[in-house]
Amino acid sequence: MRITGYRTATTVHDWGRPIGDANGTVGSGKTSVPIVVLTTDSGLEGIGLGSHDGLDVVFPAIEDQDPRAVVALYDRMLSWVFKRGHTGAVFGAIGALDMALWDLKAKAAEQPLWRLLGAHDHVVPAYASGLDSPLADEELVRLHKQFAERGLQAVKLKGGLDVAADLRRLELLSALYREHTGHAPALMLDANESWSRKEAVRHIRRIEEHVDLAWIEEPVRRWDVDGLALVTQSVKAAVATGENLTGLEQFRPLVAANAVDVVQTGSVWGITHFLRVAALAHAFDLPISPVGYDGNPLGHAAAVVPNHLSIEIQDLVTPIGITADQEIVDGHLVLGDSPGLGYTVDEAAIAQLGDAADWGSGAGPHVRPDRAGRRLVGKPAIRWEADE
Template sequence: MRITGFRTLTTVHDWGRPIGDVNGAVGSGKTSVPVVVLETDTGLEGIGLGSHAGVESLFGALDGQDPRSVVALYDRMLAWVFKSGHGGAVFGTIGALDLALWDLKAKAAGEPLWRTLGARDHVVPAYASGLDGPLPDEELVALHKRFADRGLRAVKLKGGLDVGTDLRRLDLVSDLYRDATGQVPALMLDANESWSRKEAVRHIGRIEERHDLAWIEEPVRRWDVDGLALVTRSVKAAVATGENLTGLEQFRPLVQANAVDVVQTGSVWGITHFLRVAALAHAFDLPVSPVAYSANPLGHAAASVPNHLSIELQDFGHPIGISADQVIADGHLVLGSAPGLGLTLDEAAIADLGDAADWGHQAGPHVRPDRAGRRLVGKPAFD
């Protein structure tokens, strides 16, 4: 089997609600989902989700290669861009192509990817997370009622701007999940790198007077090893971080400095990256937890590693033109038996899309606010 070509598509995930975090929101609730399809001389095709940036150049590392040599091809792609750099969106494209390669490898074996990766079970522990920063209380409760009805007993909220608001929202979801499941839920709060070190310690300390947080996510900047270590030592909650790190070398200083308690990876960075980060975390007796993305592609890899803690679930639907062989039930992501990632594309439906969507605009959650990390004494009246 040889790789002969590729094609790219872009579809839309309609969340049906505003989404965002402390950094901003997408009021339309519509976001772009890039898709990469790898073609082979056997007719099998591999599907990857993540990014298109630099795909024409990166494809040179794959052209004519046997897609079953996934790990070697992953390193070949990294080597292909080692002078120009593999970070950011280019790392996302490597991840998307890596997903497509693993999809092909499992399809060639005629089995689901979780089986190819050596997992014993296809039922993956999960937690609820709805990108719910902009939702008013009533809509927040309605969203998490749907998660609770699926048996989820752990929940992560977006927060970090105002302690009073965070406490009120944590109260609401804690009561909701307790009433729905009969158990006090595991609570997490995601600050999305919005605090300075002392802001983080003060904010979390206030919350911990009322709630027992399972973890606090990205309390300070992703690369701030000393700051993350300080927060870890100063609060009871575990510190979770890593979703925005692009390369194994960026995780090593964190784990060596005891600056992270729950190691995370971004789903858009691919399967091979996740497996390597999980192995590094396992060597330090740390759990690993992948953040969510459309169709939950890292669920297959999460099922196969011994230190997986819980996978993030953000929505019940999938992007237009993409279906996935999986369900959310009894507090778990349940993967099916379809070959590969279990993804099916309806390219006609994607071609018929009239609008594109994105969340990289000025008010969106991918644009860091001017006052992030500088709110220790509040926002100046003249700002």
């Protein structure tokens, strides 16, 4: 079997609500989902989710190769961009192709990926996370009631801009999950790199006077080894980070400096990346937790690593035109027996879409706002226009 080419499509995830975090909001609740389909001379096709940017650069590294040599091809793609670097969108393109390669390998073996990877079980612990910062309290409760009804017993709130609001919303969620599950939920708060070091410590300590936080996520910038170490030494909550890091070389300083307590990876960076980061974390007795994405592709890999903690579930529906053989039952992601990742893609339905959607608008959560990390003394000064 040889790789013959690829094609791309972009569908839409309609969240049915505004989504966002401390950095911004997608008011339409519609975001784009890039899809990559790898083709082979056998007729089998592999599906990957992730960046289209850089595909033309890295695809020649795997063209006409046997897709079952996934790990070797992953390293070949990294080597292909040795001089220009593999971070950012290029790493995302490598991740999308890597995902499609693993899908192909498992389909060729006629096995679900979790079984091919050697997992004993297909039931993966999960937690709820609704990208919920724009929601009013009533909407927040309505959203998380759906998660609680699926038995999820851990929940992550987007916050970081207002201590009083974060406390109120955390307590709302605690009461909601306790009512539906009979247990006090594990509570997490995600600041999405919006604080300076001292902002982080002050904010978290005030919350910890009232609420038992399981972890605080991305309290400071992703590369700030000293800052992350300061936070983890200054608060009771575990510090979780890693979703925006690309490559083992970016994780190594954090792990070596005891600057992270829960290691995370982003789903869009691919399966081989997750497996390697999980092994690094395991060597330091650290748990790993994949950040959620459409269709939860890292669920298959999470099922096999010994140090998996919990996978993030961001929504209960899949993007338009994508179905996934999985379900959320009793607080777990339950993977099906379909070969590969268990995805099917209706490309005809996607081609009919007329909705525009994106993450990257100026007001969106993927654009860092001007005052991020500089809110220690309150709101910015008013800018007065000079008299004419």
